[in-house]
Amino acid sequence: MFSSAVSTTSAPNTRTSQPIVTGTTVLGIKYADGVMLAADTLASYGSLARYNDVRRIQKVGSSTLIGASGEISDFQSVLDILEGMTREDINLDDGYTRTPAEIHGYLRSVMYQRRNKGNPLWNQLLVAGYREKPFLGYVDLIGTAYEENFIATGFGAYLAIPIIRDRWRADLSEGEARALVEDCLRVMYYRDCRASNRIQIAKATGAGVSISEPYVISSDWETANFDIRHSTRGSDGSSW
Amino acid sequence: MDAPHSMGTTIIGMEYAEGVILGADSRTTTGLYVANRASDKITQLTDNVYVCRSGSAADSQVVSDYVRYFLNQHTIQIGKAASVKTAATLVRELSYQNKSFLETGLIVAGWDTHEGGSVYGVPLGGTMLRLPFATGGSGCSYLYGFLDQAWQPNMSREDAEKLVVKAIALAIARDGASGGVVRTINVNAYGVERNFYAGDQLPLFYDELAPRPTLIHF
Numbered sequence: 001m002f003s004s005a006v007s008t009t010s011a012p013n014t015r016t017s018q019p020i021v022t023g024t025t026v027l028g029i030k031y032a033d034g035v036m037l038a039a040d041t042l043a044s045y046g047s048l049a050r051y052n053d054v055r056r057i058q059k060v061g062s063s064t065l066i067g068a069s070g071e072i073s074d075f076q077s078v079l080d081i082l083e084g085m086t087r088e089d090i091n092l093d094d095g096y097t098r099t100p101a102e103i104h105g106y107l108r109s110v111m112y113q114r115r116n117k118g119n120p121l122w123n124q125l126l127v128a129g130y131r132e133k134p135f136l137g138y139v140d141l142i143g144t145a146y147e148e149n150f151i152a153t154g155f156g157a158y159l160a161i162p163i164i165r166d167r168w169r170a171d172l173s174e175g176e177a178r179a180l181v182e183d184c185l186r187v188m189y190y191r192d193c194r195a196s197n198r199i200q201i202a203k204a205t206g207a208g209v210s211i212s213e214p215y216v217i218s219s220d221w222e223t224a225n226f227d228i229r230h231s232t233r234g235s236d237g238s239s240w
Numbered sequence: 241m242d243a244p245h246s247m248g249t250t251i252i253g254m255e256y257a258e259g260v261i262l263g264a265d266s267r268t269t270t271g272l273y274v275a276n277r278a279s280d281k282i283t284q285l286t287d288n289v290y291v292c293r294s295g296s297a298a299d300s301q302v303v304s305d306y307v308r309y310f311l312n313q314h315t316i317q318i319g320k321a322a323s324v325k326t327a328a329t330l331v332r333e334l335s336y337q338n339k340s341f342l343e344t345g346l347i348v349a350g351w352d353t354h355e356g357g358s359v360y361g362v363p364l365g366g367t368m369l370r371l372p373f374a375t376g377g378s379g380c381s382y383l384y385g386f387l388d389q390a391w392q393p394n395m396s397r398e399d400a401e402k403l404v405v406k407a408i409a410l411a412i413a414r415d416g417a418s419g420g421v422v423r424t425i426n427v428n429a430y431g432v433e434r435n436f437y438a439g440d441q442l443p444l445f446y447d448e449l450a451p452r453p454t455l456i457h458f
Contacts, residue, residue, distance in 0.1 A: 044416060046416075047248070047378060047415060047416040047417050048414055048415070048416065049413065049414050049415070049416055050414075052447045052448070053447060155272065155273075190274060190277050191273060191274045191277070192272065192273070192274070193248070193267075193269055193272045193273070193274060193416040193417055193419075194272060194416050197451065198448075198449065214449075215449065215452045216448075216449045216450060216451045216452060217451060217452070218440065218451045218452070218453060219439055219440050219451070220440075221278070221420070221421050221438035221439045221440065222438070223278055224266055224277070224278030224420065224421045224436070224438070225421075225436050225438065226280075226434065226436060227436060231280065232280050233280070233284075236305075236308070237283075237284045237285075237308055238283060238284075238301070238304065238305060238308070239280040239281075239282065239283040239284070240280075240301060
């Protein structure tokens with residue numbers, strides 16, 4: 001029988017085995033001037049829309065943007081790692097800062113190594129930037145990495161990619177690109193249970209990197225209005 | 241992605257001075273996908289009794305259909321409008337006797353000459369409870385504290401409707417499985433009235449911003 005007066009405590013489990021506080025889709029598209037990232041600012045706790053102003057797109061160095069979906073604590077960890085790298089760059093003071101492609105490659109190694117140790121950083125990350133030419137890359141929790149003209153993580157892969165495929169061109173103007181991502185995020189808001197209508201758009205161009213303040217997108221509910229269209233009511237009294 | 245169709249849902253039934261207000265959101269989900277963002281979760285059982293449906297969409301529809309059918313026959317047999325209690329009892333019988341097969345929480349509310357307005361909650365398992373107000377669905381978790389504080393007996397029609405809309409808007413703001421528009425039905429001695437509150441016209445709460453009109457149109 002166990003009757004020790006001293007309780008044995010085991011070390012806490014520091015491995016991420018399931019995501020708890022999560023962000024949904026991040027979208028990325030290349031356009032005429034550079035690369036654009038967009039995402040909503042919601043962090044969910046399961047089905048609870050817990051934190052409404054979480055900045056899932058952050059600047060790294062002077063010419064790179066990172067957008068994250070998945071576990072927010074792991075994203076914050078990634079940002080810490082990248083901040084250390086940026087600080088190193090500054091301290092070396094040799095006039096060189098890491099390119100978006102280098103940051104993407106570095107994150108790929110980090111994510112894959114963590115996956116091999118069975119302790120992944122539970123994220124799907126988009127790395128975007130402009131250094132002589134636009135760069136858009138994807139890295140995820142199992143170490144998958146690739147570059148593309150447009151990428152969407154999470155539900156966006158199903159809902160937004162078809163919309164982008166229909167409208168994307170390499171020479172999209174900034175206005176067209178913004179309308180495109182806004183329309184995609186609107187569809188996400190309608191159809192993804194973990195999405196919100198409060199979004200941020202960020203761009204990386206030759207002129208530098210900027211991230212908009214969050215703003216709320218419009219939505220259209222007139223199709224639900226039985227005053228202006230037939231109700232779904234059946235002739236037997238049911239509502240379907 | 242073939243998770244059963246379930247109504248994440250926030251539903252409310254509330255008594256006020258002259259009748260009842262039923263309210264619901266409009267989101268139906270299959271897993272994390274919103275299968276219908278414009279659902280109508282408030283269903284008619286008789287001219288004077290309505291039901292709010294939550295849980296499995298299929299189960300709640302089938303129960304409603306059976307109860308509507310029985311009440312239709314019952315109304316003919318007794319020659320006058322069915323009572324809300326009768327409707328709720330039929331809902332309870334089906335829910336209780338089939339508890340191992342069904343996954344649906346229902347709120348039956350309406351107006352009759354015996355009791356005036358009345359609200360009956362029939363949660364999972366088939367318990368039946370008459371209450372001054374009832375909530376259901378995944379979103380109702382966020383409303384207990386709010387309604388405990390905000391509900392008053394004998395409210396006016398306007399106050400009760402405002403309270404129902406505010407409550408559902410609060411639940412929609414926090415529950416990922418609730419969303420869309422708010423539909424309400426008001427039942428009293430004079431009849432039935434439907435209302436619709438579009439998603440972008442709902443009240444705003446802590447940390448919520450008003451939508452920015454889009455400057456970009458195609």
